[in-house]
Amino acid sequence: MLLKGSFESLVAERVKAIDDIADRLPVIVIISKISDFSVVYMSPRGLKLLEMTLEELQEIKAEYQYRFFNIEDSDDYWPKFRKMLMNNDMDQSVAYLQQVKHANRDDWAWYISSTRIFLKDENGAPYLIITTATAIDDMKHMPLKAERLLRENNFLRNNYQKFSRLGKREKEILKLVALGQSSPEIGDSLHIASATVDAHRKNIKRKLGISSSYDFSEYARAFDLI
Structure with missing residues (x-):
């Protein structure tokens, strides 16, 4: 079992590993706490679209979900989330469509997102989830x-x-x-x-x-x- 300090160091290490490659990935990356879905990390591309710093997102905690996302979408994917977390399977992921409100536009922007368990806590329970998101507008080949x-x-x-x-x-x-x-x-x-x-x-x-x-x-x- 990891000690508290060791686990915090592991979290920081895993997040840094994502940050080191985030700019080279063709997607937006978000790491969130499962307990309240507050943001632990968001890649620079996502922060730019929201016109927020990571510190500002962390300060408003789970409120960012209501500020930037259409919560009605969760009716579709939340049952799948719950099943994934109950299965506690790091190989399982949930894919879904999601509407996001950018800082520079009034209408919703559509994204294809995928979420999976990223890290478990000292007791083996899901602790962090990681989400990748791609804007539909960027997919010129979409039928x-x-x-x-x-x-x-x-x-x-x-x-x-x-x-x-x-x-x-x-x-x-x-x-x-x-x-x-x-x-x-x-x-x-x-x-x-x-x-x-x-x-x-x-x-x-x-x-x-x-x-x-x-x-x-x-x-x-x-x-x-x-």
């Missing part, structure tokens, strides 16, 4: 399909509450409208009157705040109805 999926993911997050107000029948009709079916055609396939379909369509438009066939299709794609 248009992937870019569309990112937009749909953002649309889903912004409109989930409205979509959840729809009933089962309304979701069925939303799907069929998105597929280009008319009210009489939908009525025939669902064995209901065309006037009933029209009433459902009106309610769907009201609940979602939409008006066009394109809007129906956008919701249907984002929520995997088509």
